[in-house]
Amino acid sequence: MRKKVHNGLIYFLESIILLILIIIIWCIASETGYINEILLPSPRMIGQTFIKKLIDKSLLIEIGISIGRVLKGYMCAVIAGICLGVIIGLSEHVHHMTKIIIQILKPIPPIAWIPLVILWMGIGETSKVFLIFLGGFFVILLNVIDGIRYIDPKIVEVSSAVETPKMKYIFQLVIPAAMPNIFTGLRVALGTSWSCVVAAELVAASSGVGYMISNARNFGQMDVVIIGMISIGVVGKLMDEILRLLEKKILAWNF
Amino acid sequence: MDYQNEYILVKDLRKIYARKKHHDLLVFDSISFAVEKGEFICIVGGSGCGKSTLLRVMSGLDSDYEGDIIIDGEKVKKPDKRRGFVYQEHRLFPWMTVEKNVRFVINDGNEEENKKKVKEILELVGLKGFESAYPKELSGGMAQRVNIARALVNKPEILFLDEPFGALDALTRIQLQKELLVIRKKQKNTMLLVTHDIEEAVFLADRIIVLGNRPAEILDIVNVNLSETRERSSKEFQEIRKNIYKYFEYKEH
Numbered sequence: 001m002r003k004k005v006h007n008g009l010i011y012f013l014e015s016i017i018l019l020i021l022i023i024i025i026w027c028i029a030s031e032t033g034y035i036n037e038i039l040l041p042s043p044r045m046i047g048q049t050f051i052k053k054l055i056d057k058s059l060l061i062e063i064g065i066s067i068g069r070v071l072k073g074y075m076c077a078v079i080a081g082i083c084l085g086v087i088i089g090l091s092e093h094v095h096h097m098t099k100i101i102i103q104i105l106k107p108i109p110p111i112a113w114i115p116l117v118i119l120w121m122g123i124g125e126t127s128k129v130f131l132i133f134l135g136g137f138f139v140i141l142l143n144v145i146d147g148i149r150y151i152d153p154k155i156v157e158v159s160s161a162v163e164t165p166k167m168k169y170i171f172q173l174v175i176p177a178a179m180p181n182i183f184t185g186l187r188v189a190l191g192t193s194w195s196c197v198v199a200a201e202l203v204a205a206s207s208g209v210g211y212m213i214s215n216a217r218n219f220g221q222m223d224v225v226i227i228g229m230i231s232i233g234v235v236g237k238l239m240d241e242i243l244r245l246l247e248k249k250i251l252a253w254n255f
Numbered sequence: 256m257d258y259q260n261e262y263i264l265v266k267d268l269r270k271i272y273a274r275k276k277h278h279d280l281l282v283f284d285s286i287s288f289a290v291e292k293g294e295f296i297c298i299v300g301g302s303g304c305g306k307s308t309l310l311r312v313m314s315g316l317d318s319d320y321e322g323d324i325i326i327d328g329e330k331v332k333k334p335d336k337r338r339g340f341v342y343q344e345h346r347l348f349p350w351m352t353v354e355k356n357v358r359f360v361i362n363d364g365n366e367e368e369n370k371k372k373v374k375e376i377l378e379l380v381g382l383k384g385f386e387s388a389y390p391k392e393l394s395g396g397m398a399q400r401v402n403i404a405r406a407l408v409n410k411p412e413i414l415f416l417d418e419p420f421g422a423l424d425a426l427t428r429i430q431l432q433k434e435l436l437v438i439r440k441k442q443k444n445t446m447l448l449v450t451h452d453i454e455e456a457v458f459l460a461d462r463i464i465v466l467g468n469r470p471a472e473i474l475d476i477v478n479v480n481l482s483e484t485r486e487r488s489s490k491e492f493q494e495i496r497k498n499i500y501k502y503f504e505y506k507e508h
Contacts, residue, residue: 158346161316161334162360162409172359176350253350253389 041223049223066208073132085144110134123204135196136189143185147178261289268322283471297456300466314415339406341416345398347390354386380404396427416448
């Protein structure tokens with residue numbers, strides 16, 4: 001146990017060192033003129049712009065707006081994904097009936113929906129939230145369905161042998177048993193939802209990180225573009241960490 | 256033979272296991288026996304002989320059979336809470352504490368009463384103090400105790416046990432065998448236990464049903480006329496053991 005903690009710390013330090021190393025090389029290459037600053041701004045430039053954007057709070061505001069949108073769309077995806085997933089997963093009949101539709105809809109990336117979604121819902125908030133919803137929904141749905149379908153039939157027999165009422169069966173057995181899979185879905189879906197918000201904002205928005213990037217692109221501010229990109233990455237990682245902690249807490253029995 | 260007044264009656268039982276790519280498999284054929292109320296029956300047989308299937312069919316877990324299984328005058332068609340089943344693997348829900356695992360199988364009565372029931376039964380199987388433990392924190396023997404508690408909590412008249420101690424180490428197994436006899440004395444259940452361990456059968460049973468291989472048939476029903484407290488090393492014990500063992504000795508054809 002002690003050794004495991006020890007190794008974890010070393011890996012973490014190593015990954016930080018690798019990161020710093022890459023930045024240092026990038027710095028040196030920029031300062032010595034190996035890299036054209038118009039094509040790739042130097043870390044120093046990026047750092048300066050970053051501090052400026054922190055001080056005038058514009059970066060945090062844009063990130064906050066994007067996160068707000070993601071949370072709305074993602075929550076819709078969670079609720080719809082789990083409810084429909086439970087219904088489909090519990091019934092062999094419904095599962096076979098819906099299988100083909102789901103399998104065809106699933107590979108369509110949310111970006112491909114953009115023209116239709118804008119036509120239907122305009123370029124306001126609803127269309128963005130809907131795209132985020134699409135980005136998370138199928139991942140959650142499929143994981144919930146699989147989680148339920150692969151519950152050990154031996155455990156189900158314990159319940160059916162004593163004629164457990166349906167609701168008790170669903171809430172005390174089916175959902176907890178599928179929870180590890182459901183959580184996998186929730187985590188992957190949060191990542192895909194987050195990617196979708198940026199895609200949505202790149203197309204039609206006047207706020208958010210995606211807007212910040214596309215706007216900076218029009219003015220040739222590659223430093224702002226990179227700050228936007230890194231923000232997306234960092235926020236995505238942080239959100240995943242939060243869900244991971246939540247998972248460890250809720251699924252303590254599984255670790 | 257007149258079986259009409261028997262507590263449990265199994266008559267001309269036949270079970271076919273339908274397979275997709277092979278011929279259907281006849282698991283057992285023309286199995287008949289009767290069990291008296293309060294009796295402890297052990298069913299012994301080699302692995303894969305269908306003894307677990309026989310138990311599942313008798314308890315109602317598997318309703319796809321031909322012939323008759325009549326318990327207390329009623330034909331068995333599905334599981335019933337008057338019949339408890341101790342599974343071979345503990346089958347505990349890892350997300351529930353010991354107490355909740357046992358409570359899950361109670362589907363009637365009020366909260367207070369059920370709480371008391373669970374408490375009593377956990378005490379009976381020697382799990383007092385482990386109510387809030389999770390299955391992953393339990394040893395194999397403890398998990399099997401919970402499994403037994405879960406089968407007992409609805410106060411079944413008959414307890415079916417499918418190789419309940421098969422996965423345990425020898426010392427734990429002997430300990431649990433003793434405890435099972437204590438439980439039986441207190442609860443007065445009729446017990447049917449499937450095992451491949453002949454010594455276990457002789458230690459526990461009033462009568463032992465010896466099953467032969469595929470399709471399974473009853474080779475012998477052995478009365479175990481030993482005192483209540485049985486000494487494994489005694490001559491009488493070994494005699495019965497040897498008698499049963501001879502059915503499973505390798506025969507050259």
